[in-house]
Amino acid sequence: MPLSRVSMIFACGTALFSDGYANGVIGLVNTILRRLYPNELKNTNYSQTLSSLAFAGTVVGMLVFGWISDKIGRKTGMMAATGIVALFSALSASSKGANGSIEGMLAALSAYRFLLGIGVGAEYPCGSVAAAEQSEGEGVAKNAQHRWFTLATSKDTLHIISMLQFAPDTMIDFGFVIAAFVPLVLLWICGENHLRAVWRLSLGLGVVPALLVFVWRLKMENPEAYKRSSMKHAPVPYKLIFRRYWKSLIAVSATWFLYDFIAYPFGLYSSTVVDSIIGSTNSLVVIFGWAVVINLFYMPGTIIGAFVVDIIGPKNTMITGLVAQAIIGFFMSGFYTQLTQSHHIAGFAILYGIFLSFGELGPGNCLGLLASKSWPTGVRGQTYGMAAAIGKIGAFVGTWAFPPIIDAFGGSGSVKGNTGPFWIGSGLALLSALITFVGVRPLSHDGMMDEDEKFRAYLEQHGYDTSQLGLRDVIDAETGSVHSEKDIKEKSTVVVEGQEHSDEPSSDDVAHKA
Template sequence: MSLKERIRSVSLIFACGTALFSDGYANGVIGSVNTLLNRVYGIAALKSHNYSTILSSLGFAGTVVGMLLFGYLSDKVGRKFGMMSATVIVALFSGLSAASSGAHGSIGGLLSMLSAMRFLLGIGVGAEYPCGSVSASEQSEEPGISKRAQHRWFALATNTMIDFGFVIAAFVPLVLYWIFGNNHLRAVWRLSLGLGVIPAVAVFIWRLSMDEPIRYKKDSMKRARIPYLLIIRRYGVSLAAISFTWFLYDIIVYPFGLYSSIILDRITGGSKDLTVVFGWNVVINLFYMPGTLIGAFVLDYLGPKYTMITGLLLQAIIGFFMSGFYTQLSHHIAGFAVVYGIFLSFGEFGPGNCLGLLASKSSPTAVRGQFYGAAAAIGKVGAFVGTWMFPPIIDAFGGSETVRGNTGPFWIGSGLAVLSALITFCFIRPLTQDGMVKEDREFRAYLEAHGYDTSQMGLGEDSFDSDDVIVEDEKNAVVVSEDEKKQSV
């Protein structure tokens, strides 16, 4: 296979997964926007409308709805339909978020519209997980992709894009503030939200010429009844284990975003200068990148299961270290920020890179979107639970003014990381290269053994048999059918 064809194969993985950049951007930019809204309209005005609680609740709710709804649509209507719909939703409601306003200049109306638009935007963001990520995983095993890089390209096209979205989301408000200054903060927050339209539109155009992945064409149940009971019997334990580890991961990673504001406050000495606050926010978000990049290149050597366990255990060790030496680190805040950054990096090295991969490739093509959507949605519930759970935990440990109160979340978070590693070791099976082909073949055999008619599976568009195996070496990519394999034996 030529270099041009190999590059095209890799570009298709990124066409599927890169829209998750919008997830990172949308989730990351709202923190800076809230800081700006506080400056423009006043903290008291936002509190009187319970804005912060409503916004975070609606954002999570929209994402969960998108994951579950489009998980089903991804399987029953098509991967491309799901991906194109997701980018349209993200582009439309990013623009409308930026245009939020209230009747007669009402602040309450503005905040209500912004919250509603964030809910609808969340649906589009949530849709990208079971549509874009699932398609990226299927593209990663198509001809032209080296067996030694299948997992790597998936991680780079999905989780790395999310983390890069966080970095850009921190950088954009800073640049806009440099341009517009302190007297035009309305322009800064509106443009920060509105610029989210650009990557969504760019990905929409990129995806126009895409086709459904080969795996979907061959083994989907778009035209067949889905035997959910048989599927739960075969994949229920795996789904429960992946969902629970995702739940635990999001309990850890989302609330710990709260600590970035504490670190920023101490580094800057409580500075209210937005250049200082936004600048350090960029630095904090940059800590995600080393973990996801290094982890992507480790994935194909250790495998997703053991890469995830490694990342979780190293994250736990750093968390316990921060808890035990909190007093010493708190007197050297730059050192504390670096150790905290390493803590975040190991989260991306392990579960950040691996959970989507495990959710995608532990299930058959027929229900991959729903499997992934359910696991990701349960993870989002973990993020919601963690966001509400950690402030009371801090208070129960003695409050944020005490050493014990500040170290409590690190002890608990590290303990949850160890628990997640144990669940991964005991209940999640390792993945292999080209494992989707094998899984789909075994799934068909399982269904047939239980009396299910598999003749309606697939789209009938493929040019080779549904049990074909893609075999690739360094120079060629060929298709070997079951009959040819038997003859060779």
């Protein structure tokens, strides 16, 4: 495959790295802030406020930029998203309260995180959708289309809520691994006596990947699929769209909701592993170091899954990952007491690593793929944004629902309190697999182009004027009228084939009459 085409796919998708970094690093920053300002944070709900505002911003970005992606343009949405992430990463690093108050600084940081969340959410319906559209067509091998999209956008919205007492709402991907590694390096450089420099630099360095992606995208154009089938200048027939795609839209949204909802109990395992290894140490270097190790567990599943998905398809890969993860979750819950004994903790950690890898291989890789390629180009940004927003709501609900569930089982200090949520989570994983099996259609290679053609035919059957589809950026020099690229292409084809008619007879006609 040409390097330029790979570059286009990655230019669309890799901003999720900078978004993952921006989301992931805040958990470690909060750990530092609790060390620096224990009295100021002792009787406040700062962590809950921060996570709630970040969640709200992300949902707003998903929904608003879903519309922008479809009605204004993929590139416009991507450039704006990257700019928002860069700007508010810098402002987060420079957060300051009036007269130097700590409360004011935390309020400013929370406000900036809300606005940064809009940029993070915007990348879903803009960057991921554009990457999916770049993964099909000329220059892309059919047996690698899903693979390149997965590698370019590899992400997971699994939330390690309680890992090392980090704040909720973190995105697990390579950006998250780097987000754990950068503060560790800064600690090595600055030492634990200069934690203010560590947390501000950790946030500020999020500007670097965002700006690099911004420059990378400057020379991009909107994908060819978007140019052909955009509804930028056409009314969106929402009733017809829902009538045709309601089943897959509900199925993908429901599985995304369930997966993010059960992320809370699955994240509890990391605390068991890390607490057993590091004991009662207060060293941030040790804590951050193990955060990097835990996050690396996700990478094998992500990379292997990128190749598996082209072999058995996104739907089957999703089901395989969910079922395998549920089985391991049931096993770890059933034998929790035996596995968490000190002489078995290594085996527990290995099982947990496999557990995380299956999560990445299945829903971690496939949710975005299914959301990107299950619906037509004209509304792909909006449908993707809606499904992703519902998933984010699932994460938020799970964050607030599981603490009472744990208390109902006997509290976090009891075996039932630690294992009860996993029985629920593993059961919901199986339910998610069942919904995927029933409600999600298999995706084929070049499936988006095929679906666009079927969608056109469907619209025409219901009286919709499909000549309105496509970008109208070609102006007739003689009449001044605006034509779509489709019209220009069809006209050119007619001229080439000699089928264009005129009132004057051709030379062949004259000769024939003579």
